[in-house]
Amino acid sequence: MTRMTDLIEGYYRFRGGEWQEERERWAELKTGQSPRVMIIACSDSRVDPATVFGTRPGEVFVVRNVANLVPPFEVGGGRHGVSAALEFAVTKLEVEEILVLGHGACGGVNAALTRSLEHAAPGEGGFVAHWIDLLDEARDRVLAKHGDGPEGQAALEQEGVRVSMANLMTFPFVKERVEDGRLSIHGAVFAIADGKLRVRDENDVFSAA
Template sequence: MAKAHEFPSRLLRGYATFRDQRLPQESSRYKVLAETGQRPRTMILGCSDSRAAPETIFDAAPGELFVVRNVAALVPPFTPDGEHHGTSAAIEFGVMGLKVRNLVVMGHGRCGGITAYLAERDSPELQAPNDYIHKWTSLLKPAEALICEDPVETMDRQRALEFASIRQTIENLRTFPWIRSLEEIGELELHGAWFDISTAELYLLDKQTGRFTVPDEIED
């Protein structure tokens, strides 16, 4: 058993593998990134779930994605109240500072944040008055109105809310004036995606229909 003050040995072994196997292929890229800074074209707003890492799912190279992760991949509406807003600050940096062209909201199957919200809705007595998670997942409440009457969704209420939360988060993003204005002039595109952990299938939000489907073909 590792002592309390020791760095996790699994992480050190992982770093050794990275250093010995991947770094030789990426060393020149890291040097360029260090000298010139990051210029990702895509920002991913994803869930903190350890099974749904965007860099792994999209096989991304260093510097390719600007990733922000939190419980259930949620974004509060624009609230300029002078308080601390970590997710909103990261979005502002990605959009206004790094000038990404694509902002992808990516949910996933079996999301613990969605599960917690549904459990508390069904059993209000489970709510804790000072519970951070309950306060955060309460952002999901408006999403319930965005559930589509689609068999892909209605057959599973967990999946239905996972899909609807992505729609709601995109709508919340549009409450940020600088996101809305950049989208209107075509300098920023908002996208929705959902990753099925059990099958590794990626569903994309169709902007015309508002439904989630698996793409027929993936271009090289």
């Protein structure tokens, strides 16, 4: 099990290895960042975008949350952490691409599919339940077609990416930039079991990269 002491040891390895190797890069980054890509990913410890895509420091702007979800644009309510990161990435950093990255064996997606946290109180799963209710409509479609087994799980992982991609377009500053060609939106699902990345194509099909 990784503990704080393990993290410190890891830092020393990083400081004596990768940091030294990328010293010029870190020097460039001390005055700011200019990533071209934003990745919206799950908080799951098994799916680190920097690891999956082999990126260098400063290359991707990442926001992570349970089930890699983007809420629709709203000015009320309290789900604005993703919205704030999105606003900063698009309007300040002027990223050119956004990738919504789902993954296999997602616990948040499974909770949405099985409704296992439906009546949980805050602190006992209620916060997660309220967050993943963003998948309610998609879940109903998936259950009707695939059920709540492995096939349904995989289908809802893809549907979750579609939901987030659609919700991105409810943000005026995103929609404007997509329509004038300054920004593009992509979706993909990384399978933990076989390490394959399946990317959503123009026909709305997830195919191996």
